[in-house]
Amino acid sequence: MTPNQRLIVAVLLSVIFFVAYTAIFPPKQEETIDANKSKNVVIKDVAEIAQAQAGHEISAQEKIAQSASSDIVTVTNDKFVLKIDTLGRISSKELLQEKFRDQNNKHAQLIPTLGAKPLYVRFLDEALNKEAATVAYTADVREINLQTQAQKIILTQTLSSLSVTKELTFYPDGHYDVAIKLSKDTRYFIYLGQRPEITEQMMTVSGAMVYTNDDLVTIIEDGDAQGRKTFSGVELISAFDQYFASIMYGFSADTNIMVEKDKNDNPVVYFEALASTSFHGYVGDKDFETLKNINPVLTNAIEYGWFTFAAKPLFALLLWLYGIFGNWGWAIVALTLIIRMILYPLTYKGMVSMQKIKEIAPKIKELQAKYKGDPQRMNAAVMDMYKKHGANPLGGCLPMLLQIPVFFAIYRVLLNAVELQGAEWALWITDLSRMDTYYILPILMGASMYYQQKLTPNNFTDPLQEKVFKFLPIIFTFFFITFPSGLVLYWIVNNIFSITQQFIVNQQFKNAKDARDAIAKGAEKHND
Amino acid sequence: MIRRLLLKLLWLYQKFFTLIGFGSCRYYPSCSEYARLHFENNSISSAFYHSLTRILRCNQLFDGGIEYPLLDKLTPKPKKLDVDSIKYWLVPNKTGRFYIIKNFSYKG
Numbered sequence: 001m002t003p004n005q006r007l008i009v010a011v012l013l014s015v016i017f018f019v020a021y022t023a024i025f026p027p028k029q030e031e032t033i034d035a036n037k038s039k040n041v042v043i044k045d046v047a048e049i050a051q052a053q054a055g056h057e058i059s060a061q062e063k064i065a066q067s068a069s070s071d072i073v074t075v076t077n078d079k080f081v082l083k084i085d086t087l088g089r090i091s092s093k094e095l096l097q098e099k100f101r102d103q104n105n106k107h108a109q110l111i112p113t114l115g116a117k118p119l120y121v122r123f124l125d126e127a128l129n130k131e132a133a134t135v136a137y138t139a140d141v142r143e144i145n146l147q148t149q150a151q152k153i154i155l156t157q158t159l160s161s162l163s164v165t166k167e168l169t170f171y172p173d174g175h176y177d178v179a180i181k182l183s184k185d186t187r188y189f190i191y192l193g194q195r196p197e198i199t200e201q202m203m204t205v206s207g208a209m210v211y212t213n214d215d216l217v218t219i220i221e222d223g224d225a226q227g228r229k230t231f232s233g234v235e236l237i238s239a240f241d242q243y244f245a246s247i248m249y250g251f252s253a254d255t256n257i258m259v260e261k262d263k264n265d266n267p268v269v270y271f272e273a274l275a276s277t278s279f280h281g282y283v284g285d286k287d288f289e290t291l292k293n294i295n296p297v298l299t300n301a302i303e304y305g306w307f308t309f310a311a312k313p314l315f316a317l318l319l320w321l322y323g324i325f326g327n328w329g330w331a332i333v334a335l336t337l338i339i340r341m342i343l344y345p346l347t348y349k350g351m352v353s354m355q356k357i358k359e360i361a362p363k364i365k366e367l368q369a370k371y372k373g374d375p376q377r378m379n380a381a382v383m384d385m386y387k388k389h390g391a392n393p394l395g396g397c398l399p400m401l402l403q404i405p406v407f408f409a410i411y412r413v414l415l416n417a418v419e420l421q422g423a424e425w426a427l428w429i430t431d432l433s434r435m436d437t438y439y440i441l442p443i444l445m446g447a448s449m450y451y452q453q454k455l456t457p458n459n460f461t462d463p464l465q466e467k468v469f470k471f472l473p474i475i476f477t478f479f480f481i482t483f484p485s486g487l488v489l490y491w492i493v494n495n496i497f498s499i500t501q502q503f504i505v506n507q508q509f510k511n512a513k514d515a516r517d518a519i520a521k522g523a524e525k526h527n528d
Numbered sequence: 529m530i531r532r533l534l535l536k537l538l539w540l541y542q543k544f545f546t547l548i549g550f551g552s553c554r555y556y557p558s559c560s561e562y563a564r565l566h567f568e569n570n571s572i573s574s575a576f577y578h579s580l581t582r583i584l585r586c587n588q589l590f591d592g593g594i595e596y597p598l599l600d601k602l603t604p605k606p607k608k609l610d611v612d613s614i615k616y617w618l619v620p621n622k623t624g625r626f627y628i629i630k631n632f633s634y635k636g
Contacts, residue, residue: 376632383556383594397559397586468543 073139073153075170077146080284086136088155088166089117090193093283099421099431100198100285108198110244110283115194116268118246118283119178121164124187131159137166146172162186174284175294181276189258190277192269193246195222195239204242204415208267210257211236211300219303225261225268232256237269238301243285243418243433247301250280285418288319304412310405311412318413328432329425332414332486336493339406360385361512414486425489432486439481441488446477448495455502531572538564554592557630559583562597565628569616570600596627 071091075082078096085091093110100108111117123129140154155166162183169177180190195206207221213233220229234257236249248271251257257271282294291298304311317338321331364382371378414420420433428438450473480488542560553559562582566575578597586592599618615634618626 374632380556380594383592386591386593396554396588396590396592397583399587401583 072137073141073155074143075146075151075153076143077172079172080174082170082283084137084139084153084155084168085117087117087120087133088137088157088164089120089191090283091117095285108196108244110196110198110246112194112197115262116191116270118191118193118248118281119166119168120191120193121166121180122189122191122270124189128159128162128186132157132164135159137164144170146170148172171294173290173294175280175282177278177280179276179278180273185275187272187274189270189272192237192239192248192271193283194268195246196241196244198241198244205303206241207239208259208269209236209238209240209301209303210234210259210269211238211297217300217303217308220259220267222266223264225259225265227261229259230256231259234271235297236300237271238303239267239269240286240301240303242416243421245282245284245286245301247282247298248279249282249295249297250278252277252279255279285421286416287418288315302416304409304416307405307409307412310409311416314406314409315413315417318417319419322419327425328420328486329489332425332432332489333493335410336490336497339410340494340497361516410490411487414484414490420484420486425485432489433484435482435485441485441492442477442480442483445480445488445492445495446473448492448499449473449476452495452499452502455499531567534567534572535564538567554586554588554590555582556594557596559586561630562595565597565616565630569597569628574600596629599626599628602626 071083071085073084075084080093080095082093083091090111095108095110121132123132135157137155137157139156144151144153150169150171152167152169155168157164164183165181167177167179167181171177182188192208195208205219205221207219207224209220210218210231211234212218212231213235218231232255233253234251234255236247237257238245238247240246251271255271255273255277257269260268260270262268280295282291282298284290286302288299288302291301302315304315314335318328318331318335321334321338322328325331325334364385367381367385368378371381414432417433421431425432428440453469453473480491538560542564555562557565559579559582563575563579566578570578582595596619598621602618612633614631617629617631619629620626
């Protein structure tokens with residue numbers, strides 16, 4: 001089983017457990033309410049039935065994908081090996097860095113063997129297209145080695161009525177310039193290529209993306225492509241998985257980008273040209289600094305799903321912290337602390353009210369004794385007492401709810417930041433983007449959560465709730481087992497911070513009680 | 529329909545998800561209970577508004593304490609009345625509106 005399957009099984013098991021538990025031991029009060037609401041609401045999925053028929057372009061492109069082609073140029077660098085085949089496409093790019101490994105622990109291959117490949121040219125004229133599929137490109141060099149200088153390759157294809165020239169300039173940082181020249185004007189299409197298929201974890205987005213000059217990002221996720229969509233004023237197109245992307249940018253202003261679906265409803269991106277055209281491309285990991293140094297517009301290709309607006313500033317903060325600590329693990333710890341502090345600007349207010357609580361503690365004790373068998377009425381009475389004395393020890397729902405979007409943003413950042421690949425923290429954690437193979441972090445997470453629960457005073461009125469509450473650390477441990485270590489680390493630090501806070505609060509309560517007892521004793525003696 | 533779905537969601541929240549941040553509400557009834565009372569008795573838009581402002585007030589800058597939801601429109605048509613079948617006590621306040629207060633003796 002892959003980690004993802006295990007995670008799904010764990011979640012399903014816990015859901016089934018609680019549904020079954022509720023069914024077997026129904027809470028008495030809920031039973032009647034359930035009976036009233038037993039009619040299940042069936043929401044019909046009115047999703048559009050996608051057209052089964054694929055365009056002729058796609059089938060042609062698939063034929064091309066299957067046709068035999070061999071490599072004619074090899075571009076090497078200390079970080080990658082890139083190959084160009086007889087159809088003038090980038091047929092493969094292998095990343096040599098140790099941290100980039102696929103699921104089988106081999107070097108990451110950015111171009112999938114099947115599907116469209118970057119720089120593939122298709123002509124509108126079907127006959128021309130057929131001929132182009134059989135005539136091989138020739139290159140002016142067989143092999144180039146990039147060190148610090150950019151190097152140019154000229155690829156030519158001589159067809160009966162036309163000759164095609166592709167001038168490719170490769171740079172050591174992984175991007176390339178393209179200039180395509182045709183001996184006469186004819187309509188043709190250039191493909192962005194199939195997205196990398198290296199890593200995909202739960203909840204990550206993969207597919208195609210179009211970024212237009214009105215600062216609008218359109219994402220067509222795999223399986224969601226419908227019909228043909230045309231975009232104009234495009235700044236950047238990208239076909240991406242969790243950490244890697246094939247990107248093209250720097251088009252001339254009148255370029256139309258087209259997104260079509262293949263037979264699996266995955267997006268296929270290409271654009272139209274008539275005569276000569278030039279643009280830029282990049283195939284590689286979505287590392288923020290790398291992309292920014294090539295061209296700042298490329299950073300838009302880093303995508304955190306629909307939560308990008310909150311995740312982007314968070315990543316900027318994380319990057320800044322990394323600059324200070326030089327270690328992503330410690331940067332995450334620092335980020336957690338900063339967020340906890342921002343989310344509790346009201347701590348001071350809470351402390352003041354804590355002082356008042358101390359003063360009314362004996363009266364609350366009286367109330368607790370009075371309504372011993374009736375927790376709901378006791379809560380009401382205690383709240384009334386707080387209100388009378390202008391004191392309230394609880395944080396409130398708003399600070400709690402505010403944490404949810406922040407956690408979600410962190411989750412998206414840690415899940416999508418390629419920088420965490422191969423980033424070590426301390427001791428046994430050698431890759432923050434992968435699960436902890438020793439299961440130490442998830443277990444620590446469960447343990448810290450359990451301890452936090454023990455410290456937090458609770459007054460459950462429902463025995464079922466209390467049982468679920470006690471099982472929560474176990475569920476979360478299973479839930480977190482396959483999560484990236486960076487994310488589990490965030491959760492642990494968050495728990496430890498909560499524990500510390502709770503510990504201080506509990507200590508204050510205890511001190512107040514001791515002081516009161518001492519005074520009471522003193523008074524008794526005095527009365528004697 | 530929408531109301532029932534929302535109430536189901538609230539029930540789900542009160543049953544399970546509240547456990548993650550258990551016992552942090554500064555009010556009585558708690559925010560989720562307050563929202564439930566609103567959604568059961570008032571229009572959806574009014575219930576949304578009041579629940580949202582309640583959650584926004586539920587932080588350390590406000591005192592918290594007891595705050596019952598108010599009934600928007602009085603439409604009583606009970607078939608029988610005794611202490612076990614009354615779900616809510618509607619208690620008039622000074623402005624002529626009604627607090628919605630849960631009847632602890634309600635048996636369904």
